[in-house]
Amino acid sequence: MARPGDVVTEHPFVVAHRGASADLPEHTLAAYDRALAEGADGVECDVRLTSDGHLVCVHDRRVDRTSSGVGVVSEMTLSQLQNLDYGGWHPSGMAGSPNSEKSGDTGLLTLDALVELVLDWHRPVKIFIETKHPVRYGALVERKVLALLARYGIAAPASASRSRAVVMSFSAAAVWRIRRAAPLMPTVLLGSAAQYLGGSAATTVGATAIGPSIETLREHPELVDHAAARGRALYCWTVDQAADVDFCRDVGVAWIATNQPARTKARLRAG
Incomplete structure (x- = not known):
């Protein structure tokens, strides 16, 4: 399996963006379970800290868009967040939806x-963890992420190529x-x-990959070669259109984040 930092000569590896989020509510166990069953090579999540110090998978600063509640994630406890519904807003959770009877666990998902x-899945899968900034807790987010990964024995991989995170x-x-720190x-x-991505910032912070949006990469496909020349891979987000999947494959993107892992995998296999 390729990693950020590898030069990839095969087709891109597919990362499920917030899970299979086109079909099921984002950042729910149901969405990730579906993505893994569909063959995703990796999964992506956004993490935020609750007021009592727990890492939860929520993209927005507030829970209003993706839950039955209102409020700022960092001002709510884990218990308060767990009392909310995170699936009802999505079309899959509505009565009459083809997925409504089989959506699975759509409660709050902790990291x-x-x-x-991911670690219990029957094949190797990478987890891509995005820390959100600016946030009230600052550097504590990264410290908490590394501490959590250390509890699972994956914070200090033998090599970057073997890292699960x-x-x-x-x-x-x-x-x-x-x-x-790691x-x-x-x-x-x-x-x-x-x-910004093609300049010195990635070198300065020691990043092993850069991650442009598909719109940016469309305008600047040379980013792939620039990254490879510096020993970095390229991770592109969020790639859902067939033409964009083909484009990423053709220019040599290593990892593509998509809301539609099954369809994206099928497109790459067909190509």
């Missing part, structure tokens, strides 16, 4: 539970904190500006 799912962020400081942990510096 602990997702790591357990990858840590990502749009914050260069966050990537540097991971690199400094030198062999693969990292991805995310961004939307080609000048």
Whole structure:
């Protein structure tokens, strides 16, 4: 399996963006279980800290969009967050939906539970963990992530190529904190500006990969070669359109994040 930092000559590896989030509610156990069953090579999640110090998989600063509640994640306890419904907003949870009877667990997902799912799966899968910034807890987020990974024995891999986890962020400081504390942990510096990702920032923080959006990569496909020349891979988000999947394959992207892992895998196999 390739890693951020490898130069990939095969088709891109598929990362389920927030799980199989086109079909099931994002960041739920149901969505990740579906993605893994569909053959995803990796899974991606966003993590935030609760007010009582737990890492939970929630993308937004607030829970309003993806739950039955309202409020800021960092101001709520784990128990308060667990009392909310995270599936009803999604079309799959609505009466009459083809997925409504088989959506599975759509409760709050902790990073602990997702790591357990990935490590217990019957084949090797990587977990891509994005830390969100700016947040009120600052560097504590990265420290908590590494402490959690250490509990599962995957915070200090024998080599980057054998790592089961990858840590990502749009914050260069966050990537540097991971690199400094866990030198062999693969990292991805995310961004939307080609000048930023193609410049010195990734070198400065020791990122093993860069992560542009598909829109940025479309405008600057040379980012793939620039990254490879510096020993880095390229992780592209969020790739759902067939033409974009083909494009990523053709320019040599290593990892593509998609909301549709089954369809993306099928497209790559067909190509």
